[in-house]
Amino acid sequence: MINRSHREKQERRFLCSLKSRSFFLLFLGGLLVLCIMVSMTLGKYPVSMEEVWTITKHLFFPGNGKLGESLLTAQTVLLDIRAPRLAAAVLIGAALSVSGASFQAMFVNPLVAPGILGVLPGASFGAALGLLIGDSWFEVQLFSFTGGLVAVLIAMFLAGMYKGDKLMVLILGGIISGSLFTSLLSVVKYTADPTDELPAIVYWLMGGLSMVNGKTVLFTAVPIVAGIIGILGMSRLLNVLSMGDEEARALGVNVKAVRAGLIFLTTVVSALTVAIGGLIGWVGLVIPHVGRMIVGPDNSILLPTVALVGGMYLLVADDISRLLLDVEIPLGIITSLVGIPFFSIIMKNARQGWK
Numbered sequence: 001m002i003n004r005s006h007r008e009k010q011e012r013r014f015l016c017s018l019k020s021r022s023f024f025l026l027f028l029g030g031l032l033v034l035c036i037m038v039s040m041t042l043g044k045y046p047v048s049m050e051e052v053w054t055i056t057k058h059l060f061f062p063g064n065g066k067l068g069e070s071l072l073t074a075q076t077v078l079l080d081i082r083a084p085r086l087a088a089a090v091l092i093g094a095a096l097s098v099s100g101a102s103f104q105a106m107f108v109n110p111l112v113a114p115g116i117l118g119v120l121p122g123a124s125f126g127a128a129l130g131l132l133i134g135d136s137w138f139e140v141q142l143f144s145f146t147g148g149l150v151a152v153l154i155a156m157f158l159a160g161m162y163k164g165d166k167l168m169v170l171i172l173g174g175i176i177s178g179s180l181f182t183s184l185l186s187v188v189k190y191t192a193d194p195t196d197e198l199p200a201i202v203y204w205l206m207g208g209l210s211m212v213n214g215k216t217v218l219f220t221a222v223p224i225v226a227g228i229i230g231i232l233g234m235s236r237l238l239n240v241l242s243m244g245d246e247e248a249r250a251l252g253v254n255v256k257a258v259r260a261g262l263i264f265l266t267t268v269v270s271a272l273t274v275a276i277g278g279l280i281g282w283v284g285l286v287i288p289h290v291g292r293m294i295v296g297p298d299n300s301i302l303l304p305t306v307a308l309v310g311g312m313y314l315l316v317a318d319d320i321s322r323l324l325l326d327v328e329i330p331l332g333i334i335t336s337l338v339g340i341p342f343f344s345i346i347m348k349n350a351r352q353g354w355k
Helices: 002-041 049-060 069-106 119-133 137-160 166-191 197-205 214-233 235-241 245-250 255-277 283-295 299-323 331-354
Strands: none
Touching: 002 049, 002 069, 002 299, 049 069, 069 214, 069 235, 069 255, 069 283, 069 299, 119 137, 119 166, 119 197, 119 255, 137 166, 137 214, 137 255, 166 197, 214 235, 214 255, 214 299, 235 245, 235 255, 235 299, 245 255, 283 299, 283 331, 299 331
């Protein structure tokens, strides 16, 4: 009888916790939608919130009559220019934030970022090589994605050559791989045409969404969203991994297989962010700390939280980059200028989020 009562109390607590978490995530999702709607109105071509709402309704219920000429122009601006760009910002912010939180939990280290295994230097080298020898934007993105994957494979190969602390040798492998591709990137920049190719490579490495179009977003959204969902589905295993390898094995977790699966998924989504918008730093390091201070270290709630917060963060950063000055500021510069002082401030309290 006592056991039954205790079990019922635990079930009620679980349901209450589940309900409060669902409401919290719905609240964040509502904030993200609000940010998207406001961002749709911001830009050189003025579009009011009423026009955004009218065009949105017309898209879902086209039987209400034809749009006027001014609304047709606004619709072209929204659908062809702003919507792909905003979707890319949300995707990149969510992908980098979830990757960063996963790596930090996997390596039990609050200073780890998505580039720890060399994926970002590898993807940057691939993008620069694509700009040098490729003939189309698709080739640049393909080279970038391939470069990120190859960099992580090299890191894992190097880690497999040595015995000892697997996490430590994996990080060392990532440092070596990242340094290798950083050097190769310097070679590409040195051989590039200084009047045409070199400025394009440098601008790409500073990050930005000015080249994003609907086709790019549609092509990359599926694997990025699938990767994020896959990582979210492994959140409870990630919780066990964050306790340490020995404890995870004692609980029956295949540490090697789980870690390999997580590294594959995080590599795919991180490399694709570089393929879309270049090198955008600090998001994967800062946002997981913000999320951890809000909801704690439980990855089942932390990962969806940082996905939503990261999407909002990069959306606002992109608004600033295109509206602050007459010329667009590269997005990577904005995230660095915001991320460095912000991380310096929260670093003092960052450890509390792990408790």
